[in-house]
Amino acid sequence: MEPDKLASFKEYGEFILRKIDSVPEYPSKQEDWVPASLDDCLRRLREAAEKTVDLATSPVKIGVMGEFSSGKTLLLGSLIGYADALPVSENPTTGNVTALHIIPQDNFATTQLSNFTVEYLSHEGVHECLRFMLGEANKRTTAAGLPPIPVSRLNSGKDIIGWCEEAWNSSNNLELRYLLRELVLFLRAYQAYGEVLCSGRYQIDATTAREGLQLVEQPMAIQTLSFEDLPPAHIRLPSQPQRLPTKLLQNSFPLIRRVDIDVKISREIWDVTGAAKFILIDFPGLGAANSGARDTFLSLRELAEVQTILVLLNGKSPGSDRANKIFTMMQQQRPGQDLKDLILVGVGRFDQLPLESEGGERELDQLTEDRDLHEEIVFQKLKVLQTTIDGAQAFTTQKDRIVLLSPLLGLADLAKRSSKVKAGSPEFLANLDYPDYLDRSKRLQEKWGRLSQRLLDSDTRSYLGRQLGYFAQDGSLAKLRELIQNHVATHGLKQLHEDTKRAADVVSQQQDHLKDIIDEIHEQGIPTGDSPAFIELRFVVETLDKIYRNFQKNLGKEPLKDRRGFVVSDVVKDELTFKILNWSQWTLLFNKVNNGSIALAESKGAAGKLFDRGNRLNTSLPTKSDDFYPIFEKTVKEVEEFASDRIRQAVVDLLNQLSNQVAPERDQLKAILRPEMEQEIEAKFGVEEAELFYKLLLGCDPNEWKEAIISEITSKDKTVAPEIIFPLARQDEKHNVGQIFDWAPEKSQGLARSSNHQLLVLRLRDEITASVSLHLVQYVSEVNQQINSELEGILDQIIPSLQNLSKKEALLRYLTAGDLPSEVTVPTWLQILSDIAAVSY
Numbered sequence: 001m002e003p004d005k006l007a008s009f010k011e012y013g014e015f016i017l018r019k020i021d022s023v024p025e026y027p028s029k030q031e032d033w034v035p036a037s038l039d040d041c042l043r044r045l046r047e048a049a050e051k052t053v054d055l056a057t058s059p060v061k062i063g064v065m066g067e068f069s070s071g072k073t074l075l076l077g078s079l080i081g082y083a084d085a086l087p088v089s090e091n092p093t094t095g096n097v098t099a100l101h102i103i104p105q106d107n108f109a110t111t112q113l114s115n116f117t118v119e120y121l122s123h124e125g126v127h128e129c130l131r132f133m134l135g136e137a138n139k140r141t142t143a144a145g146l147p148p149i150p151v152s153r154l155n156s157g158k159d160i161i162g163w164c165e166e167a168w169n170s171s172n173n174l175e176l177r178y179l180l181r182e183l184v185l186f187l188r189a190y191q192a193y194g195e196v197l198c199s200g201r202y203q204i205d206a207t208t209a210r211e212g213l214q215l216v217e218q219p220m221a222i223q224t225l226s227f228e229d230l231p232p233a234h235i236r237l238p239s240q241p242q243r244l245p246t247k248l249l250q251n252s253f254p255l256i257r258r259v260d261i262d263v264k265i266s267r268e269i270w271d272v273t274g275a276a277k278f279i280l281i282d283f284p285g286l287g288a289a290n291s292g293a294r295d296t297f298l299s300l301r302e303l304a305e306v307q308t309i310l311v312l313l314n315g316k317s318p319g320s321d322r323a324n325k326i327f328t329m330m331q332q333q334r335p336g337q338d339l340k341d342l343i344l345v346g347v348g349r350f351d352q353l354p355l356e357s358e359g360g361e362r363e364l365d366q367l368t369e370d371r372d373l374h375e376e377i378v379f380q381k382l383k384v385l386q387t388t389i390d391g392a393q394a395f396t397t398q399k400d401r402i403v404l405l406s407p408l409l410g411l412a413d414l415a416k417r418s419s420k421v422k423a424g425s426p427e428f429l430a431n432l433d434y435p436d437y438l439d440r441s442k443r444l445q446e447k448w449g450r451l452s453q454r455l456l457d458s459d460t461r462s463y464l465g466r467q468l469g470y471f472a473q474d475g476s477l478a479k480l481r482e483l484i485q486n487h488v489a490t491h492g493l494k495q496l497h498e499d500t501k502r503a504a505d506v507v508s509q510q511q512d513h514l515k516d517i518i519d520e521i522h523e524q525g526i527p528t529g530d531s532p533a534f535i536e537l538r539f540v541v542e543t544l545d546k547i548y549r550n551f552q553k554n555l556g557k558e559p560l561k562d563r564r565g566f567v568v569s570d571v572v573k574d575e576l577t578f579k580i581l582n583w584s585q586w587t588l589l590f591n592k593v594n595n596g597s598i599a600l601a602e603s604k605g606a607a608g609k610l611f612d613r614g615n616r617l618n619t620s621l622p623t624k625s626d627d628f629y630p631i632f633e634k635t636v637k638e639v640e641e642f643a644s645d646r647i648r649q650a651v652v653d654l655l656n657q658l659s660n661q662v663a664p665e666r667d668q669l670k671a672i673l674r675p676e677m678e679q680e681i682e683a684k685f686g687v688e689e690a691e692l693f694y695k696l697l698l699g700c701d702p703n704e705w706k707e708a709i710i711s712e713i714t715s716k717d718k719t720v721a722p723e724i725i726f727p728l729a730r731q732d733e734k735h736n737v738g739q740i741f742d743w744a745p746e747k748s749q750g751l752a753r754s755s756n757h758q759l760l761v762l763r764l765r766d767e768i769t770a771s772v773s774l775h776l777v778q779y780v781s782e783v784n785q786q787i788n789s790e791l792e793g794i795l796d797q798i799i800p801s802l803q804n805l806s807k808k809e810a811l812l813r814y815l816t817a818g819d820l821p822s823e824v825t826v827p828t829w830l831q832i833l834s835d836i837a838a839v840s841y
Contacts, residue, residue, distance in 0.1 A: 014053055065310070076100065121198060121255050304334065310346060343401070351444050452468035452469035534812055598621075699802065
């Protein structure tokens with residue numbers, strides 16, 4: 001259902017965009033009576049329509065957010081089967097929003113990354129980001145005991161950098177200085193590259209991506225730096241580059257909005273066959289003291305358009321309030337919406353859960369020895385585990401949306417499966433193979449697995465038991481992939497539809513605003529130009545064209561039906577079955593059945609004297625196949641006539657139905673069109689216009705097509721030959737006799753009667769019915785196809801003529817007002833705007 005609704009929104013948005021493309025970019029510059037507000041209205045309408053189309057055609061977006069150092073980037077690498085597909089860093093730094101487009105591949109092969117696309121912020125996006133950063137700077141300035149930002153004095157980038165220097169020299173507050181440095185780098189990048197890079201999209205290769213998107217390390221001893229020690233301004237780029245070299249990519253890093261990457265994944269790593277399309281969006285790590293305000297802005301901006309959120313907590317430091325701060329930021333970005341329904345929760349680095357404060361692994365070992373173990377006991381003994389699960393449950397309403405993760409264990413499992421399929425770069429694999437590198441993680445994996453088994457032995461419904469079991473298998477990667485696909489199918493598409501509908505509602509609001517502006521134009525006395533009759537006629541022609549195109553599009557999708565809505569072939573089958581069941585031969589045979597056998601006894605007494613003709617037996621009962629042929633032939637002919645009659649009536653009903661659909665347009669056209677006008681039009685305009693008029697006159701009333709269609713199908717009507725479709729053997733040149741039934745004297749005399757004649761009669765009746773039904777249904781189907789073909793031919797003549805006619809303004813004016821010209825011509829674009837304002841989804 002959701003895909004169909006999304007397709008409707010797509011058509012709605014695309015229609016508006018097509019119409020806007022036919023309108024001057026700045027209508028207020030075309031005429032002095034056009035208000036300037038119209039230009040701004042059209043700009044907002046275009047943006048809203050573009051967003052609607054983008055959402056309607058977008059796959060479900062899954063945003064991956066998490067605390068800093070929760071292993072988020074490594075988790076994404078493990079999900080796609082290549083550990084360091086994205087840069088991994090242990091230092092809290094600035095990052096990028098990265099979208100991974102999943103492309104399945106059949107062979108069990110190493111995950112491949114390609115088509116790296118860098119998209120820069122638009123100028124408007126830069127200004128929005130700058131406002132957000134200044135807002136954060138104001139908070140940190142106040143917290144540092146400095147006066148608020150003098151917003152009225154900051155009218156340019158130079159002014160802002162000047163204020164940054166003043167604030168820097170006035171305070172060595174750590175968090176404030178981090179943000180001041182970020183502001184300066186952002187502004188200097190924009191001053192050097194903004195003019196040529198903003199809104200740009202560039203394809204880069206894998207090497208450039210890896211080197212250029214790695215972050216330049218900044219000095220950590222920021223409190224001892226002077227303002228002059230900050231990176232200097234870059235040389236201004238004079239023109240738009242054809243490609244992005246590594247150095248330019250690094251220097252312009254603050255202006256990047258998003259990086260898109262195609263990821264080819266083997267189905268043996270992650271099988272997304274048949275699943276709804278989705279993309280994984282990696283947000284920069286948030287929550288660290290010096291994580292960037294730009295990162296937060298970009299993350300929250302993208303978050304507004306995701307349908308599923310994977311929140312990753314840091315298992316190394318459970319109970320941190322950073323995750324709660326992230327949740328608060330997300331909730332503020334989507335007010336009025338219950339985010340918990342969108343969220344999946346992963347506890348990253350679960351293999352590094354700090355157990356030392358609670359007896360370490362020894363307590364875990366003791367728990368696994370308990371034969372009657374329950375979750376309450378585990379949580380009582382392992383408070384850190386209780387804290388971890390409680391923290392995860394704060395984000396979601398459903399426990400089964402929580403997974404305990406170890407990307408390293410999952411990657412180690414993948415690396416063992418094949419020596420040809422690489423789970424990461426050579427450097428990563430070398431670390432993975434390093435002695436003792438994963439010893440503790442694997443040891444804990446085994447112990448958590450034993451604990452899981454104990455819990456499930458005591459209670460098969462234990463959520464903790466299942467969660468630990470998934471972790472023990474492969475670090476819960478397979479379970480997380482399953483959760484993602486299920487959430488996309490059950491919630492993501494629904495959420496995408498709701499997001500698209502909200503965007504479409506914004507379009508509708510802008511349409512209302514556009515309508516108000518158009519009404520204002522007309523109220524000011526601007527002439528309407530074309531007469532109402534002309535506008536109405538063109539609308540009638542366009543409506544007629546739309547109705548016929550929709551009718552043509554649906555032709556052949558359903559079989560021919562009668563006025564009751566019953567399929568004609570079914571009606572014919574029912575009539576045939578009724579007639580065959582009422583053959584008198586069946587009654588005569590069933591009346592002679594005794595204990596399942598048919599006995600043809602000689603007539604005795606008065607009956608014998610009246611009806612006995614020598615030694616001949618009573619032959620009124622059918623004993624051979626030829627006895628059924630006369631009634632069979634009669635029935636086939638009758639049902640064939642019945643079918644032809646029903647088909648003709650169905651054609652009439654179909655055209656009546658179409659005629660009723662176009663009744664308002666037909667009545668309006670017939671009120672102004674007269675057949676004798678054709679000669680006048682040919683003399684005045686030419687043969688082409690006269691032909692268009694003729695097709696309009698004929699095309700406005702589908703009832704006029706009846707006789708031609710019925711005549712055509714009648715002339716090509718193929719009759720059903722009873723002698724060919726008779727399913728039983730008959731006497732012919734090669735056979736002296738047809739099929740003789742078991743109850744016939746020729747077969748029954750001197751033979752023991754072991755056959756069930758009654759059953760044979762029933763089978764015979766079913767065989768005859770099924771055979772004739774098959775041929776008659778085929779007959780109806782062929783006629784149905786011919787009817788559709790005839791209608792297609794008629795519509796192929798009428799539809800192009802209607803479309804061409806709507807462009808013949810002189811002819812339309814003649815049809816509505818003779819030779820009278822319009823007093824004032826209204827620009828075509830103004831009428832297009834009226835069309836835009838009137839359309840709805």
